[in-house]
Amino acid sequence: MAPERTDEVDPTPVRRPTGGMAVLVIVGILLALSVAVALTALSPGRVYAEYGLPDPGDVTRFGQSLVRAIAEVCAAIAVGSLLFAVFLTPAQRGGLLAADGYAAVRAAGWAALGWFLAASAMVPLFVANALGKPVSEVLNPTQLIVYIDALEQAKAWVATALLAGLLAIACRIVLSWGWTFAAFAFSLLCLMPVAVTGHSASGGSHDVGTNSLIFHLLATAFWVGGLVALVAHAYRGGGHLQLAYRRFSKLALICWITLAVSGVINALVRLTPAEVFSTPYGTLVLAKIGALGVLGVVGYFQRQRGVRALGADESRSVLMRLGGIEMLLMLATIGIAVALGGTPPPGEISAQPSTTELLIGYNLDGPPTFLALLLDWRFDLLFGTLSIAAALVYLAGVRRLRKRGDAWPVGRTIAWVAGCLTILIATSSGIGRYSPAMFSVHMGSHMLLSMLAPVLLVLGGPVTLALRALPTAGKDAPTGPREWILALVHSPVSRLLTHPLVALALFVGSFYGLYFSGLFDAALPLHWAHLAMNAHFLLAGYVFYWPVIGIDPAPRRLPPLGRLGLVFASMPFHAFFGIALMSGSTVIGASFYHQLALPWVTDLLSDQRLGGGLTWASGELPLLVVVIALLAQWAKADAKDAKRADRHAESDGDADLTAYNEMLKRMAGGKRDG
Structure with a gap:
């Protein structure tokens, strides 16, 4: 998982770290603490009075602000330092981190340790604030576990502490660029538990609030943490x-x-x-x-x-x-x-949102008619933004090739843009709007994200376009985006995910594992779980179709018959899944759908069977497209081989055919002599 091209050792002399950077960081943390405490002190007891809770006291009230400020500063430094090690400073030859990158990873490890300690301290402080009690009264382990089980954000802080602890351990053992990238990706996961709980994840429009907060936290961590890492790098003389x-x-x-x-x-x-x-x-x-x-x-x-x-x-x-x-x-x-x-x-105290708004974040105006599914849009801030950005970046790459005089097939551009449009429709149109509330519409969105969008995206060849559009780093130049992409494509993780058995298990096994295990029932009330499901559908489909019909170079190249066999192996599983939904007698997600009590969904089992019918009927069409694309690629490859053989024959006077005929003559002569 290491970049192919790396730079030579930088001749800039490296000084030993001075205490100036540590003093600056400490001053910054104290400044953040002072601002948080000062603003908290402006309205003592007002928040608790609004919630009808007693004031827990200064220790609990100010302690939560202090500890949360420390946690957020440490989180930003951990994420930003890993970002610096992966993308802002080059690695050595062979993919090992250079001294500058290793120093940033060590700083991330210390910050992750502080993040772990602060998140652990936040658990009793948050519980005490939520109950309006002094923190000393909630420190009993038995009672604390009961309180944590009843408070979602307390669970989020427990999860954050566990993840930050694992991140601190990982930062102590990683040495290569590839595993540092994995640690960086894991650090982003550590930000999510708190991001998807709290004010933005409750009440009306919590879907928009949560999605916007995710962007907000990631941008803050990259900017603040990246700047701290950059200034620390300058102080070290890197x-x-x-x-x-x-x-x-x-x-x-x-x-x-x-x-x-x-x-x-x-x-x-x-x-x-x-x-x-x-x-x-x-x-x-x-x-x-x-x-x-x-x-x-x-x-x-x-x-x-x-x-x-x-x-x-x-x-x-x-x-x-x-x-x-x-x-x-x-x-x-x-x-x-x-x-x-x-x-x-x-509005959080006085507002009384409807049941539908409370559960899915917004109201539904009526049944999902054809026009409603087509025109009743609610833009998905996460997947909608990413799909539009992906289309624009792809078109910018095509434009760069054409300005350079290089050709790029129009069919690939159409396929990629259509794939991005499919994601946008599945998550932001009326299909995406009704998907959290009705099982049948959810299965329609599922099919679009897992069966159709990945097929179109892999036919677009985004990796091939990026490798052609991005400049190549010179032999002694630092690595850049092109080398990072190559490193990820040929990484052990990519090789594992594109293994035929693993890709097949992720693609078809997730249908059964999600809907027949009770996992879907638990995920329905949680907006972040819907985001995770959509991401899984999209990525699992992409990983499956990439080595089968993908234009891009895959870590594992399957022979044509192997690709065709893998496609046909998946088809019965989809058919059986659809039949199981149509013939089942148990309603999946019954508790959540009963709470919604949509007036136009009077029979949940019929709606589920409709979703099964959609799955069974629509699942075969994308697979048919895949088979056609695979046969077309196979025929095109044979035509290229034939042209190559013809050119070779013209260049050597058809020596291979002449030698073959001579061999047949000798064999025939030997038989006559016998």
């Missing part, structure tokens, strides 16, 4: 500072835009325009927007001065000074965010 600075500058702009857009969307979900200026929650939102604006201005001027300083002797000191100022402002903003997270939105 090499390739200019390269790291240029790459981070591009990332910082994307993060700033993402923070601004996601923050505004999340605020609009929780506030009306009048509440922005008349409530404490709105005041904190305005303070955070102001801090973000200041960060944008400071960051812009820093980029301008940094560009002028690149190549100069004082560039390192300039970057340390300006980066340190921006880092302190970022950590102060985290303090505002912590105070915002501990303040209930103005």
Whole structure:
């Protein structure tokens, strides 16, 4: 899983780390703590009075703000340091981390340890705040377990502590670029438990609130943590500072835009325009927007001065000074965010959402007619944004090839754009809107995401396009996106996932494992579980179809008969699954659907059987497309082989055929002599 091309050893002398960076980080953490505590102290007891709870006391109230600020700062440093080790500084030959990358991973390990300790301390503090009791009264292990079981966000902090502990262990043992990338991906998972609980995950429009918060937290971790890692790199006197600075500058702009857009969307979900200026929650939102604006201005001027300083002797000191100022402002903003997270939105106490809005995040206006499924859109902020971004990036790659004078098949472009459009329709159209509430519509969305979209995406050949459009790093140049893509394609994880048995098990086994094990029943009330299901459907289908009909080079190349056999092996499983749904007598997800009590779904079993019929009928059509595409690729490969043989025959005077005829003559002559 290591990049193919790496750079030579950087000649820049490396100094021993000084205490300046540690002092700067400590000052930043203290600043974040001070802001969080000061804002928490502005309204003592008000939050508990609104919820009808007694004030738990200063230790519990301020302790939660302090510990949460530490947890969020440590989380950002852990994620950002791993980001720096993977993408902002090059690895050595053979894929091992260079000294700069290893130092960043070690810093991530210490930050993950702090994250683990703070998340562990947050569990009793959150429980005490939720119950309005002093923290000393909830420390009894038996009672604490009962309280945790009743509070979703307490469970989230337990999960965060466990994941952060595993991350801290992983950062102590990884040495290669590939496993550092795996640790970085795992660190993003560590952010999710708290992101999908709390204010954004409850009440009306919690689907939009949760999705926007995911973007917000990822952008914060990349920007804040990446800047801390960059400044630490400068303090250490690490090499390739200019390269790291240029790459981070591009990332910082994307993060700033993402923070601004996601923050505004999340605020609009929780506030009306009048509440922005008349409530404490709105005041904190305005303070955070102001801090973000200041960060944008400071960051812009820093980029301008940094560009002028690149190549100069004082560039390192300039970057340390300006980066340190921006880092302190970022950590102060985290303090505002912590105070915002501990303040209930103005409508959370008084609002009485309907049962449908409470369970799925929005109301449904009527039955899913054809026009409703076609026109009643609710944009999925996560999958809708990713599908549009994927289409635009692909088209930008095609445009770059054409400007260079290289051709790219139109059919591949159409296939990729159609695949992105399929994802958009499955998650954001009326199909996506009704999918969480009705099993039959859910199965339609499932079929689009697992059976049709992956087929179109793999026919688009995105990896091949990227390898042709992206520049190749020179022999002594640092690795770039092209080398990272090659490393991931040929990684052990990719080889494992594309193994025929593994791909088949993930593709068809997930149907039975999800719906017949009770897992689907548990996932229905949880928005994050719907996101995870959609991601699994899409990725499992892509992994299955990639080595079968994919244009891109796969880690495992199957022979044509093997590909055809793998496709035919999956077909009976889909048919049996659809028949099992149509003939079953037990309603899947009965408890959740009974709670919704949609007036146009009077018979849940009939709706389930309709979903089974859709699965059985629609599952064969994409497989037919796959078989046709596979046969077309097979015929095209045979035609290429025939042309290649003809050119070879023309170049050597058809020597192979002449030799073959001579052999037949000798054999015939031998028989006559006998």
